Amino acid sequence: MKKSPPPKPTDTELAILRVLWRLGPATVRAVHAEFNRVQETGYTTVLKMLQIMTEKGLVRRDESERSHVYQPVLSEQHVQRQLVGHLLDRAFGGSAQKLVMQALASKKSSPRELAEIRRLLDKLEKEA
Amino acid sequence: MKKSPPPKPTDTELAILRVLWRLGPATVRAVHAEFNRVQETGYTTVLKMLQIMTEKGLVRRDESERSHVYQPVLSEQHVQRQLVGHLLDRAFGGSAQKLVMQALASKKSSPRELAEIRRLLDKLEKEA
DNA sequence: GCGATACTACGAATTGTTTCGTAGGTGTCA
DNA sequence: TGACACCTACGAAACAATTCGTAGTATCGC
Structure with missing residues (x-):
């Protein structure tokens, strides 16, 4: 039961959301590749961010494939x-x-x- | 030599800046009183915030009186x-x-x- | 089957923010 | 002078954000 609306994203979270809005549903690898065009970052850093953002309700995760697919919850x-x-x-x-x-x-x-x-x-x- | 421009204020810092813009140059006591009309906070909390904001260059401090007087650096x-x-x-x-x-x-x-x-x-x- | 590769989970270090208690100094006034 | 109020400085606790290394597991190519 997570009813409460997602919190205001931080700057870093917002940067990741912007990638997802641009790409549509995407894997960590895809987000990481796109993100790194602007900002050099480790793969697991992006992974961790997406995991945290999932907990916060900022993104939704599709785990049906081995590579999870993430998408923004809000437009x-x-x-x-x-x-x-x-x-x-x-x-x-x-x-x-x-x-x-x-x-x-x-x-x-x-x-x-x-x-x-x-x-x-x-x-x-x-x-x- | 502190040349670099003040950083973006946090939400709490912004709330304090808004008090200072409203009051003009003010002591910790005055800021605390005004601040508490909206947000209950300890006196030393406001003091510490103003000290940190001074270090960051967000406010300027006049120490010529025993009760220091603070004012915003930027409009x-x-x-x-x-x-x-x-x-x-x-x-x-x-x-x-x-x-x-x-x-x-x-x-x-x-x-x-x-x-x-x-x-x-x-x-x-x-x-x- | 086996080694290389890819993926997630987890924990930990680092840094920044916010809060407040305590200590020490200074002034006030009866 | 002594008790009290007020002021600043400082340190520490609690929490959040960010980064990344390591470990464990699954998958793929041969």
């Missing part, structure tokens, strides 16, 4: 929202506006992206 | 931008647009705030 969008919500509470006193302002200021977006955001604003204002 | 905006930048890299592959979308979706903003964001968009588009 990338879901975790992104979780992390944004956390940052919102911790650093911005819950003000999404302030966070959005900082995000737009801290990294230039393309005109296309800005237009996309504008479209979302239209939609939100219509709902209100 | 709230600066740290907010730092944290947004970090989240952007770690969870959003650098796409500010995706982060903004999630922020707006995860917490309803008031029409006034949406208008404010729209104004920022206007400004950014004019620059481009």
Whole structure:
């Protein structure tokens, strides 16, 4: 009976989740290979991380084959929202506006992206 | 010679920084009192945190009085931008647009705030 | 069948975070 | 002056995160 929702992933865990979102269900070997393109790490390190992440409920493990196959429990969008919500509470006193302002200021977006955001604003204002 | 920029604050450190941003320069006693309105904590715990944060360069300490006075090294905006930048890299592959979308979706903003964001968009588009 | 290879499990070392008790010094005031 | 309150420094405990070596077991190629 593990009901409680998975905890917020650490930075390292998030890096592994990002590999899994990219690859889809994958073995330790596959994750390790992909992970090492950016970050040199031992095989058993990745294995251990995935084992711990399984205990935490961050990933699910298929043990039907000898090489276990791992996949994320939550979607990338879901975790992104979780992390944004956390940052919102911790650093911005819950003000999404302030966070959005900082995000737009801290990294230039393309005109296309800005237009996309504008479209979302239209939609939100219509709902209100 | 401590040149390197202060590290990303932990959640607890951030909570203390938020108190300092609210109060301005403050003694351990003042920070402790304010902090405890939300989170019950021992006096020496807050003291130790502030000592560690001083070593890390997150806060500056004025020792000219018997009760030392602490203040943040970086502005709230600066740290907010730092944290947004970090989240952007770690969870959003650098796409500010995706982060903004999630922020707006995860917490309803008031029409006034949406208008404010729209104004920022206007400004950014004019620059481009 | 046997040696090489691949895989998981486990334990342990290291490092960082958080909490708080205790000790020692300084000031206050009756 | 002596009791008391307040302040900082320090060390240690408890916990979590990260890394990796070693051991044990299964599988494959010959």
